Amino acid sequence: MRTPSVRAALAGPGAASPAPSPPPAPSALRGALPAPALRRLATARPRLALALAWLCALTCAALDVWCVAVAGPDATGLRLLPVAAACALLVPLAVLRPRAALAVLLAVSFTTVVRADSAMKSLPGPVPSPGTQAWQLACVHGAGCALLLCVIAHRSPAVWTLGAGLVSFAVQLGAATYYRPGSLPVTGAFLALVTVTAGVLGRAARERRAHAEALRAAATERAVVDERLRIARELHDMVAHSIGVIAIQAGVGRRVLTSRPEEARSALAAVEEHSRETLAGLRRVLGALRGTDTDPGPAPALAGLPALLARTRAAGLRAELVREGRRALPGDVDSAAYRIVQEALTNVLRHSTARVCQVRLAFGPQALRVEITDAGPARRAGQAVGFGLAGMRERAALLGGELRAGPRPEGGFEVVARLPVEVGRE
Numbered sequence: 001m002r003t004p005s006v007r008a009a010l011a012g013p014g015a016a017s018p019a020p021s022p023p024p025a026p027s028a029l030r031g032a033l034p035a036p037a038l039r040r041l042a043t044a045r046p047r048l049a050l051a052l053a054w055l056c057a058l059t060c061a062a063l064d065v066w067c068v069a070v071a072g073p074d075a076t077g078l079r080l081l082p083v084a085a086a087c088a089l090l091v092p093l094a095v096l097r098p099r100a101a102l103a104v105l106l107a108v109s110f111t112t113v114v115r116a117d118s119a120m121k122s123l124p125g126p127v128p129s130p131g132t133q134a135w136q137l138a139c140v141h142g143a144g145c146a147l148l149l150c151v152i153a154h155r156s157p158a159v160w161t162l163g164a165g166l167v168s169f170a171v172q173l174g175a176a177t178y179y180r181p182g183s184l185p186v187t188g189a190f191l192a193l194v195t196v197t198a199g200v201l202g203r204a205a206r207e208r209r210a211h212a213e214a215l216r217a218a219a220t221e222r223a224v225v226d227e228r229l230r231i232a233r234e235l236h237d238m239v240a241h242s243i244g245v246i247a248i249q250a251g252v253g254r255r256v257l258t259s260r261p262e263e264a265r266s267a268l269a270a271v272e273e274h275s276r277e278t279l280a281g282l283r284r285v286l287g288a289l290r291g292t293d294t295d296p297g298p299a300p301a302l303a304g305l306p307a308l309l310a311r312t313r314a315a316g317l318r319a320e321l322v323r324e325g326r327r328a329l330p331g332d333v334d335s336a337a338y339r340i341v342q343e344a345l346t347n348v349l350r351h352s353t354a355r356v357c358q359v360r361l362a363f364g365p366q367a368l369r370v371e372i373t374d375a376g377p378a379r380r381a382g383q384a385v386g387f388g389l390a391g392m393r394e395r396a397a398l399l400g401g402e403l404r405a406g407p408r409p410e411g412g413f414e415v416v417a418r419l420p421v422e423v424g425r426e
Contacts, residue, residue: 053092057101060089061108068112068137083112084140094148098155102148102164106171109141113175142172142191146198153202154209161202165195233339233391235282242278244346245315246271252316270314301334302361305341309359312345318356319345325363333419336395337361337370340403343388344372344415352376352413367401368419375412392417 063086087105094101145168153161169191176187253267309319329337341359348357354376362369389405396403396417403417 049092050096053096054100056089056091057093057104060086061104063089064108064112065115068115083137087140087144090144094151098148098151099160099164102145102152102168105141105144105148106168109138109145110171110175112137112141138172138175142194145172146194149195149198150202150205153199154205158203161199165199169195229394233394242274242281244349245311246274246278248315248349249274270311274311300338300342301331302329302338302341304338305359308338308342308345312349315349316355317345317349320356320358322358322360323363324361327363327421329368329421333368333399333421336399337368337417337419339395340370340392340415340417341372343392347388347415348372348374348376348413354412364421367421370417370419371414373408373412373414375408375410377411 064083067082067086090101090105093104149161149165149168152164156164172191173188176191249267249270253264253271256267257264305321309321312319345357345359348354352374354374357372357374360369360371360373362371392405392415393403396419399419401417401419403415405415406413408414
């Protein structure tokens, strides 16, 4: 079954466009908002969603500064949990504008660390303990900055990622002069490692996403090409046979129009019948291609061989059918065998002077063997090579089989195809 994207690519620019859909959400929103209500809001009212995100971010900044000011310098550990919880209010802005969210978090981090510096000055020794308030605040905000850097690297170009990383590193290193003034080299190395790691992880996720999109695009393109080849084979098999028979019957009718009117009338009736069948087949194929015909009809199968041979005999070629064995076949093998026989008979009508040909079907336990042979020479040399033999080989190859075609040592031409049948696929 064709996917909508494949169908649209096949239909071309002249095809009718589907009904317009609502405007999509910004790329940063798709799949990122967990709540359906927020996702609907961001899709329908993007400006309102952005305003609410900024309101949440400013509320986060005010709550962090207020919590530190009210709690005092002795509030550490779990007593700083409201500060960490307030950082969750940055999530909406991080989804919509991750660089703006990083700027807000860096400003809050620097402000709260400097505000907690009064406790640092009263502690003995050059390096404060990890249990101090400013140290813990810097760790909480540093973890948030690292997550935001991952998001920025995932969504933004490399230049923006580099700039955001440098600003984040500089601000956090500047804050470290307050809470760890005696170990700036170690703190700087640690911050650099965290910043680089966050950027690398984000870029890796971005590259994986780009690679997945490229694979999907390539798969869609391959599907379009395969569908076009399939339609081209169907049109060739359907039209070439019918047009060949029509041309022969029209020639017969023209020659006997005055001498044998009844035979000319029969030839014209056959021309009319084949023309109507061909037109109906073309309408089905084009309707399926445009998406207006959801039922293109059953695929041709070997059960239709008697009717095909009857039309071939009416065109002046006596075709005989020989069956060796009988078994149920998978649908794709059944259809391919019918199309191969149809194309081979068309080639006999168009390119050979033979009046008799034989179609042999040998049903084996593992494969179906199809042979079409005739004993007549070619009509004339130097005819243009068409796509019939190539199409038959493609059909056989798609099923894992093989097809050979060429002159017979005793004269004439033969087409031999072997189509494997997997056990259990009947």
